[in-house]
Amino acid sequence: MTPTTNTPPKAAPVITIAGLSKTYKSGLQALKTVDLSIGKGEIFALLGPNGAGKTTLISIVCGIVTPSTGTVVADGFDIQSQYRQARSRIGLVPQELTTDAFETVLATVTFSRGLFGKAPNPAFVEQVLRDLSLWDKKDAKIMTLSGGMKRRVMIAKALSHEPDILFLDEPTAGVDVELRRDMWQLVRKLRDRGVTIILTTHYIEEAEEMADRVGVILKGELILVEETKALMKKLGKKTLTLNLAEPMAAVPAELAQWKPELKNEGHELEYSFDANAEDTGVPSLIRALEKLGVGFKDLNTKQSSLEDIFVSLVHREKGAVA
Numbered sequence: 001m002t003p004t005t006n007t008p009p010k011a012a013p014v015i016t017i018a019g020l021s022k023t024y025k026s027g028l029q030a031l032k033t034v035d036l037s038i039g040k041g042e043i044f045a046l047l048g049p050n051g052a053g054k055t056t057l058i059s060i061v062c063g064i065v066t067p068s069t070g071t072v073v074a075d076g077f078d079i080q081s082q083y084r085q086a087r088s089r090i091g092l093v094p095q096e097l098t099t100d101a102f103e104t105v106l107a108t109v110t111f112s113r114g115l116f117g118k119a120p121n122p123a124f125v126e127q128v129l130r131d132l133s134l135w136d137k138k139d140a141k142i143m144t145l146s147g148g149m150k151r152r153v154m155i156a157k158a159l160s161h162e163p164d165i166l167f168l169d170e171p172t173a174g175v176d177v178e179l180r181r182d183m184w185q186l187v188r189k190l191r192d193r194g195v196t197i198i199l200t201t202h203y204i205e206e207a208e209e210m211a212d213r214v215g216v217i218l219k220g221e222l223i224l225v226e227e228t229k230a231l232m233k234k235l236g237k238k239t240l241t242l243n244l245a246e247p248m249a250a251v252p253a254e255l256a257q258w259k260p261e262l263k264n265e266g267h268e269l270e271y272s273f274d275a276n277a278e279d280t281g282v283p284s285l286i287r288a289l290e291k292l293g294v295g296f297k298d299l300n301t302k303q304s305s306l307e308d309i310f311v312s313l314v315h316r317e318k319g320a321v322a
């Protein structure tokens with residue numbers, strides 16, 4: 001399936017993925033021909049349900065998994081034939097915590113920097129640790145830290161070699177509200193410094209809030225790539241809520257075709273519609289209500305969240321398959 005929409009980045013691409021596919025040894029095809037460009041300095045969110053292929057895609061771009069077909073160029077370097085150059089541009093915060101439990105925070109992050117052949121820069125490492133509220137813990141052994149703190153260490157490690165591109169694989173899964181807030185603040189700060197950020201998340205509202213563009217991946221296929229705002233506008237369903245003058249016990253049969261729902265103990269009537277449809281059904285519903293003598297005190301419409309859009313995309317895809 002070709003993506004319904006494939007909106008290119010606004011800035012010059014810093015990552016170009018072409019014809020990428022991956023079939024694991026088990027025979028499972030985790031990715032089917034993915035083409036995607038990521039612009040310099042953008043925040044790109046990769047959305048998809050469990051097992052959609054997000055981690056596989058990230059792992060290929062970071063050179064951890066070998067693709068079956070296709071190429072990835074990062075900052076002008078081919079991830080396979082010029083692995084070291086390409087990889088040095090990239091920071092990866094994996095889903096799982098992988099650190100030496102017996103080392104201190106400072107030693108771990110300093111060591112990570114060295115792995116990429118970067119000259120020592122204690123001032124830079126200090127700044128990274130301060131940005132992540134880890135400076136106070138610099139001498140603590142990793143194993144003594146809380147889960148949230150360990151996650152911060154993973155980010156510090158990924159940033160230690162000053163990458164231009166940062167991958168965050170489900171950075172906020174299972175973290176507390178405070179860390180999530182700090183994380184997003186840091187992501188914005190990094191972007192302001194020109195770092196390109198690609199994240200995967202299950203918290204769709206975060207993609208909505210943070211990302212410039214969103215790519216939706218389902219069963220190994222990138223089904224659409226779209227600017228977040230445009231996606232909201234284009235695919236967004238809207239909900240009309242009518243505050244009824246008198247509460248209703250049940251939806252009258254005359255209104256069945258709109259499939260409205262009663263909410264708030266019958267005080268509100270909710271109707272979902274496609275904001276882009278030629279006939280939204282709103283005027284006819286209002287007329288039908290008038291005819292029935294149903295009065296309302298107020299009404300408002302609300303754009304659906306990306307979460308709703310995503311769910312409807314998943315359903316649409318399922319429907320197409322069935």
Ligand SMILES: Nc1ncnc2c1ncn2[C@@H]1O[C@H](COP(=O)(O)OP(=O)(O)OP(=O)(O)O)[C@@H](O)[C@H]1O
Pocket residue numbers: 024025026028029030048049050051052053054055056057
């Ligand atoms: N090393 C492997 N060998 C065989 N199959 C694998 C391997 N790694 C992943 N898979 C399979 O490939 C598919 C895609 O997995 P992947 O981890 O990329 O998905 P994901 O979108 O990141 O999911 P999640 O949100 O759960 O992390 C899944 O069906 C998974 O079981």
